[in-house]
Amino acid sequence: NAGVTQTPKFQVLKTGQSMTLQCAQDMNHEYMSWYRQDPGMGLRLIHYSVGAGITDQGEVPNGYNVSRSTTEDFPLRLLSAAPSQTSVYFCASSYSKHLNQPQHFGDGTRLSIL
């Protein structure tokens, strides 16, 4: 049982490049989300999805796109990377959108934009 798998673990990009951070879960969870973690800022929600085909914005959505074509996968796209997007990105999933249940987190993607 892999849980939540994020790839890659590390990435360095140049300003203006695009890339997709991958997230997959094998627990048949309804809810998936992306956070960024920055020093002194805690975790901030970027986008979330309450089921296949349904996504919504979180606190800091600008510069990021998401889609949810399957229950298992929830990729995060940076269309034109900026240095302000240097961060650690976490994907999380939960059994239900009613978040009284635990969220299960991946191990993170450490992204640097030069």
Add this chain to the structure above:
Amino acid sequence: GNSVTQMEGPVTLSEEAFLTINCTYTATGYPSLFWYVQYPGEGLQLLLKATKADDKGSNKGFEATYRKETTSFHLEKGSVQVSDSAVYFCALFDSGAGSYQLTFGKGTKLSVIP
């Protein structure tokens, strides 16, 4: 809107010392409250939770009591170990807010020295 405020870190304690990490919250409804822990190089994992007033969550020797009158959910442990060194996040989910998001505090880094 909803918010979580937790004590600033870092906190450094000697092994077997008593730990308290303060957490207070603001919510429009009746939230569920959580403590998550992040060990170095890993994602977050749920430590404990409480879903209604006066509930006590407990796990691995850690405890927190949901205090509605003081809007608090302080984390305590009677005797910390070196292995408890991590970053601790207080969080809430407010089902009455109309959105499916966890609100996190900024995190408190705990270092336990032998």
